[in-house]
Amino acid sequence: KSLKIAVIPGDGIGQEVMPEGLKCLRAVAKRYNIKIQLDEHFADWATCPRYLREGSMLPEGWKEQLTSYDAIYFGAVGHPATVPDHISLWGSLIQFRREFDQYISLRPCKLLPGIRCPLADKKVGDIDFWVVRENTEGEYSSVGGKIFEGTEREVVIQETVMTRIGVDRVLKYAYELAQSRPKRHLTSATKSNGISISMPYWDQRVAEMGKKYSDVFVDKFHIDILTAWFVLRPETFDVVVGSNLFGDILSDLGPACTGSIGVAPSGNINPEGRWPSLFEPVHGSAPDIAGKGIANPIGMIWAGQMLLEHFGHKEAAHTMMRAIEAALERGGTGIITPDLGGAGTCEGLGSYIASLIEEI
């Protein structure tokens, strides 16, 4: 059966990096004989121009139209000068997460060759872990309100809501990911010494679920010291799991620590495949460099790699990763894009990686 992918480039550099991502996906599909259907008739979905014209980021009936897809391959969204971020994001990405129950957010934190690591004395191979984030509930609940508004005694309340179902399913995913890796090491982010109801509950579910995965080594750290350990000893992590907020923080901090925030991918996953999962680069639409042809396409290409990996195409995914790393190592300044100190173009780097995928 063919893998059915909805291609949504979105705004800004999303439009530029997407063709490179598709080029590489097609190259790898050809080489490994993977049946993959890339539907490109969503060109104006999730764009600010569309919002300004039609009043919504997505057309009516979007959910039905996307439901039959296995995945969404997504570029970037937002143009803050014309549409506020919360409208463009909540009207596209965040909607997908909620409506398609993409309850896992997954991001690699990996030191790649050719990328300057902001941490001292780290070399390629030292840092290689995953952050698994709960993506639908917890601190992002939108439940709460205000009282005595506008007065001295104003009180504002926001509720964190955790459900057993919601917590257990992300922990299950994280334990299984840890189990599939050589180190079998899971780290849980908590703050049970300060946040006294929800976080001890999280800890309790981590311990309970651990009984089913006795071959996984589990530890936990409070989020404050955990962010410090990301900087001081990132090589000790394998899989790190956190609530919606803690996972959000760690999945920006982790790629920052490897210098890869501009090239890392992100998966928003509905593990059961009941709904489409979404794969995107971590970077945004970068209006400042959009249209110049110099955006780095690696985040988009790596997102395609994650997509293939997720759907079980291990060998193809492995080849794509090797091609990305080889391009960074051998590309040279004529190929590498300006963000990494080269003078190359988006199209040039994308084509180079595609050619490596064919032959590496």
Add this chain to the structure above:
Amino acid sequence: KSLKIAVIPGDGIGQEVMPEGLKCLRAVAKRYNIKIQLDEHFADWATCPRYLREGSMLPEGWKEQLTSYDAIYFGAVGHPATVPDHISLWGSLIQFRREFDQYISLRPCKLLPGIRCPLADKKVGDIDFWVVRENTEGEYSSVGGKIFEGTEREVVIQETVMTRIGVDRVLKYAYELAQSRPKRHLTSATKSNGISISMPYWDQRVAEMGKKYSDVFVDKFHIDILTAWFVLRPETFDVVVGSNLFGDILSDLGPACTGSIGVAPSGNINPEGRWPSLFEPVHGSAPDIAGKGIANPIGMIWAGQMLLEHFGHKEAAHTMMRAIEAALERGGTGIITPDLGGAGTCEGLGSYIASLIEEI
């Protein structure tokens, strides 16, 4: 009028670093003729042995006994092997914060000479900023509960509670601190794109309060990307303010980024002086090295420096800081403690800094 200080060394290395802290405070007080009364009859307060003997970290009537002091000079607390952390911490430090309305937590993030910076290519002078944390409300409210406990449909709720009084007073402190510094730059930590009630409220108060401090440049970042900027461009910060949880995270991450988590101090401040403020090193009681005489006393000494600065003894505080920096620069391996790669002792480094305070 004399400065009245309650000296509480606490557990583990707290007992070892405190004498060095006192030595330095006495040296600087003598040099600058500062009247300072250091009351040492609290030797077993806030210790786990006391808890095991008496069933409480602090004696009855502790609040009355401490009320007349200007400040508490605090060592470290906790011995996890005998008393769980949440009992020792909540029974001492956290009680002080709440009962003495120490609504500001203040921590320096400063690159010092002789300390290995975990970030690549940073030199002394590059990183020098403060984290101001709301210390009494917000995410640490302890309000909430569970329903459908022990079943599939279990729901756990924890409420973040912000009050106008609570938010405004920390912002006022942060704006004034920023105003007193050459760069006059305040950065606010938010997450209003995800946490949709309390965080937009925080932003609104930041903007409102900003009207009174038009000479302060304010910006804001979402906490996820802000942690990334701490690693990628720490030199751009001056004063950073955050809610209880965000401030907690940033005030561990900041010192981690400067490699100074073992030597940094922390102030828990009641700015009006209605109640005693508390100054302590960031490090804990370190049971693993306690009793060996090799603990680094700089956190304790630097906490004394912050105390003097807080009470307006600028020149004395400046001298203490110079003495600490000079010791790190010139001390050599015979003086510097093992945590920084030397072979010195706690007592040796403390005495060396005290001698520098006398003559520098």
